[in-house]
Amino acid sequence: MRMLINVPETVVPDALRGMAAAHPELTVDVDRRIVVRRDAPVAGKVALVSGGGSGHEPLHGGFVGPGMLDAACPGEVFTSPVPDQMVAAAAAVDSGEGVLFVVKNYTGDVLNFDMAAELAEDEGVRLAKVLVQDDVAVTDSTHTAGRRGTGATLFVEKIAGALAAEGAPLERVADTARRVAESSRSFGVALSACSTPSKGGPMFELPPGELELGVGIHGEPGRERRAMMTSGEIAQAAVDAVLEELPSDQPVLALVNGMGATPLLELYGFCGEVHRVLAERRVPVARTLVGNYVTSLDMAGASVTLCPADEELLRLWDAPVRTPGLRWGV
Amino acid sequence: MSGKVTNGAGEGTGGSAEGWDAAFFARWMRAAADAVDREADRLTELDSAIGDADHGGNMRRGFEAVRSELDEGVPATPGSVLMTAGRKLVSTVGGASGPLYGTLLRRTGKTLGDAEVVTGEELAGALSAGIDAVAQLGGAAAGDKTMLDALRPAADALADSGGKDLRAARTAAEKGAEETTGLQARKGRASYLGERSIGHQDPGAASAALLMAALAEAGGEAEGSA
Numbered sequence: 001m002r003m004l005i006n007v008p009e010t011v012v013p014d015a016l017r018g019m020a021a022a023h024p025e026l027t028v029d030v031d032r033r034i035v036v037r038r039d040a041p042v043a044g045k046v047a048l049v050s051g052g053g054s055g056h057e058p059l060h061g062g063f064v065g066p067g068m069l070d071a072a073c074p075g076e077v078f079t080s081p082v083p084d085q086m087v088a089a090a091a092a093v094d095s096g097e098g099v100l101f102v103v104k105n106y107t108g109d110v111l112n113f114d115m116a117a118e119l120a121e122d123e124g125v126r127l128a129k130v131l132v133q134d135d136v137a138v139t140d141s142t143h144t145a146g147r148r149g150t151g152a153t154l155f156v157e158k159i160a161g162a163l164a165a166e167g168a169p170l171e172r173v174a175d176t177a178r179r180v181a182e183s184s185r186s187f188g189v190a191l192s193a194c195s196t197p198s199k200g201g202p203m204f205e206l207p208p209g210e211l212e213l214g215v216g217i218h219g220e221p222g223r224e225r226r227a228m229m230t231s232g233e234i235a236q237a238a239v240d241a242v243l244e245e246l247p248s249d250q251p252v253l254a255l256v257n258g259m260g261a262t263p264l265l266e267l268y269g270f271c272g273e274v275h276r277v278l279a280e281r282r283v284p285v286a287r288t289l290v291g292n293y294v295t296s297l298d299m300a301g302a303s304v305t306l307c308p309a310d311e312e313l314l315r316l317w318d319a320p321v322r323t324p325g326l327r328w329g330v
Numbered sequence: 331m332s333g334k335v336t337n338g339a340g341e342g343t344g345g346s347a348e349g350w351d352a353a354f355f356a357r358w359m360r361a362a363a364d365a366v367d368r369e370a371d372r373l374t375e376l377d378s379a380i381g382d383a384d385h386g387g388n389m390r391r392g393f394e395a396v397r398s399e400l401d402e403g404v405p406a407t408p409g410s411v412l413m414t415a416g417r418k419l420v421s422t423v424g425g426a427s428g429p430l431y432g433t434l435l436r437r438t439g440k441t442l443g444d445a446e447v448v449t450g451e452e453l454a455g456a457l458s459a460g461i462d463a464v465a466q467l468g469g470a471a472a473g474d475k476t477m478l479d480a481l482r483p484a485a486d487a488l489a490d491s492g493g494k495d496l497r498a499a500r501t502a503a504e505k506g507a508e509e510t511t512g513l514q515a516r517k518g519r520a521s522y523l524g525e526r527s528i529g530h531q532d533p534g535a536a537s538a539a540l541l542m543a544a545l546a547e548a549g550g551e552a553e554g555s556a
Contacts, residue, residue, distance in 0.1 A: 053382075053424075075424045076384065076388065076391075078384055079382075079388055079424040080424050082420065082422065082428055083420060083421070083429075084421050107426040107519070108427070108428070111429035111468070112424065112428065112429055115420065137522075138522055144515075144524075145517055196383050198374065198384055198387050199378055203382065218519065219383075220381070220382065223524075
């Protein structure tokens with residue numbers, strides 16, 4: 001397995017140094033492992049802090065900037081960051097209006113953010129949390145760690161970030177973030193396994209001619225292994241699985257997300273198929289975002305995330321955003 | 331350096347008929363660091379089957395930080411040694427393992443209180459309290475294919491021997507860890523695999539068995555030097 005790295009142990013700090021070099025509009029603290037808006041804390045604004053294991057770029061560090069996150073805490077590859085990072089990030093961005101933690105539902109992320117919340121509250125920070133758990137591939141959520149947080153994280157960070165930028169108070173930002181998190185659903189497919197730097201090879205064996213349906217974003221195998229399917233068949237399976245659990249028939253925001261190693265040419269083809277299936281199911285699509293946003297290192301494959309959106313959510317979605325990974329309206 | 335004794339410098343003898351002092355607990359933590367370092371590749375291999383292939387590296391990073399902290403000076407009491415180690419793990423490991431192992435050591439240490447020497451029975455009781463805290467934090471029960479499946483039998487074996495038989499704790503932990511192979515995961519990332527998690531040993535139970543083996547090792551040294 002060839003990787004463009006120095007040594008596996010320094011992959012995360014090496015990437016942070018590169019991020020610092022490329023993005024002078026961000027403060028990248030390599031030692032404390034936090035990425036912060038350079039103009040933080042922004043007076044009168046609720047701050048958004050997220051974080052999680054590395055390997056999902058541009059999530060989360062690439063979404064720091066006006067209109068989205070105020071800070072991100074990158075952990076080791078596929079490993080939750082530690083509470084010290086989150087407490088430092090919260091202290092760096094809190095303007096006094098409070099901080100919203102955006103947490104993906106994985107045991108490690110939940111435990112570390114909970115510990116951090118307790119510590120930050122002790123230091124006088126007003127805190128709210130939103131838990132993202134959109135992955136419908138986890139069906140037996142009472143006998144597992146629960147539905148995973150995947151693509152909907154982008155919707156939550158963008159929409160809550162826009163609301164915070166308008167000056168909304170913490171309770172309202174948190175309520176809207178939860179509304180997005182609770183109504184979004186995702187389904188992912190892997191055409192290859194990803195390789196972590198520490199392992200140096202694929203995380204599971206996927207024979208040629210087979211794919212995994214219902215994967216998460218950490219190289220774990222999925223719900224089911226099948227013989228290779230066409231883009232149209234995969235779109236049908238993914239959209240069917242998402243719509244089965246989508247709690248509304250409103251027009252949707254659609255994220256057609258690449259897992260890291262699928263070319264945009266294939267991803268746009270897949271996006272066409274997703275729209276075809278949605279049209280057949282009579283689900284209007286209000287907005288579509290296509291690209292590699294919530295990735296899983298070098299995994300080939302894609303995920304579909306849908307979020308029912310009313311006028312307010314669409315207005316917030318369209319609001320200006322200026323981050324390394326997402327940028328429009330500015 | 332008031333309030334601290336230096337391990338290996340003759341002030342702490344470790345184990346005795348009356349019980350164990352801070353030096354013994356520091357030796358336990360160092361033995362754990364050695365064991366995790368030695369077995370890191372195996373832990374990662376287990377984790378790549380049903381998790382995300384990082385448990386060995388994460389645990390090594392954490393226990394090396396604990397070792398460095400103890401090299402700076404060993405806290406005065408058994409309880410403070412474990413609380414210091416637990417805090418260090420929370421700050422350096424990440425993932426679920428950081429908070430869970432950190433909580434295990436912090437709660438065990440807190441339960442031991444300010445005593446300069448603790449008996450085996452006190453250790454067994456404190457360890458049990460630490461394990462309860464882990465179960466509460468992680469929401470896991472016995473048989474969920476987690477570190478608890480190694481820790482709980484170890485604490486029970488220790489309690490059954492009146493806190494004397496550290497080797498029995500080690501043996502029970504290793505047996506418990508091996509038996510996770512046949513279980514279906516209900517917590518953590520392995521739970522997403524459902525039945526596909528059966529047939530693989532739980533990496534967290536494997537590292538918990540290493541922690542109990544390190545305790546027996548520290549006890550063996552204490553007996554040898556007593």
